[in-house]
Amino acid sequence: MSWDFLPKYLAYFNDGMIITLIISVFVVLLGTVLGILIALGKMSKIAPLRWLLNAYIEIFRDTPMLIQITIGYLLLGGSNWPILHIGILSEDLGRLIPGIIVISLNSGAYMAEIVRAGIEAVPAGQREASYSLGIRPGQTMMNVILPQAIRNILPAVGNEFITIVKDSSLLYTIGIMELFNGAQTVSTMTYQTLSPFLFAAVYYFVVCFILSRLLAFYEKKLGKGYAK
Template sequence: MNWSFIPQYLPYFNDGLIMTLIISIFVVFFGAILGTILALGKISRHWFFRWPANIYIEVFRGTPMLVQITIGFLLLGNVFKGSPLQLGILSEPINSVIAGIIILVLNSGAYVAEIVRAGISSIPKGQTEAAYSLGIKPTQTMLSVILPQAIRNILPALGNEFVTIIKDSSLLSTIGVIELYSGGQTVISSTYISLEPLLLVAGYYFVVTFVTTRLLALLEKRYAKGLVK
């Protein structure tokens, strides 16, 4: 096997990994916020909150992410024009990066919404009734009583969503974002070596996702022991 490209082209993989992690962190953070809002809308008693949330979730869960990314770039690509974002040796088109993050957030929010809704539904109704009997308002009950308990139940699924986003961010290469996978593709086109760069990309993804899942498992154990309040 030919690994002679590593000394010269390793920065493409390292900087591509940094971009992948930056994108994933933004997507998970804002996707969790959006998903929580959508979940609350879906379980709302009012149809004007429930129907839009249901439609949104069904549309984004029922269409391929690649199609969503392409449509999103066509709609948003000309909105966020600006100087390229320099990340190490990579020059990132800022419009593609922002448009890609937005579309991934919108997609992730739909999946997180179902995760949060399931977590809320797993909390016994007696918790809500007890809070109401103490005079706690519905909004405060949800924020202070139900959601903190639901987090413990939804944490594993949210961790899986984070891992999924790390891997699915490679789809942004189709709109010009240079992340880990497209960094590897750049090396392939420059060296005409195909297999080894892809194996190195796969190794990077495996290490990141493995470490992430292990850290999340430790956090779940802390929740189970009641150490995280």
């Protein structure tokens, strides 16, 4: 096992990680917004809407993400999309955007349950006090309950981001040049089957470890804020 390929091919890993993080940021933002909308929809009094949203959640939670990505690319992908250049890597937006959309839909299904739990964690007295002041239910949800729920779920959103950093490697199947695909490319060019993937694994570990430590620090700081 040799590491002599690193000086020449390190950019494939660095640029691949940049793409991985870009994907993860967009997925978490879109997934969180979608999760909030779904959670609110599930709490509505419109039964068909609740059934539809429950079906959506079950479909995305009970089928493999790899199959979802493949189907999403076949439905949404195209050949006339522009090319995005990041460092030495080139990304076909006809592959990247469908990939982000599908993982966001998957993330939204999980985030919906997280948001729902966050809403239910807000003390019932907050809602009752709001009603007693004459604030309408919709305004109570948007201005009183939801802001507190979002604060409750922020640590879970951070954990979701770390998960997406790792799960985005599945996008290599549709040709996205993220970190794993970068390692695979280096392996093909150098004829080294193990070292590039070991280095990619270490790269994932270091980035996710740093993110998890930052998340733990933030949770501790947030806990102190609650204590006050």
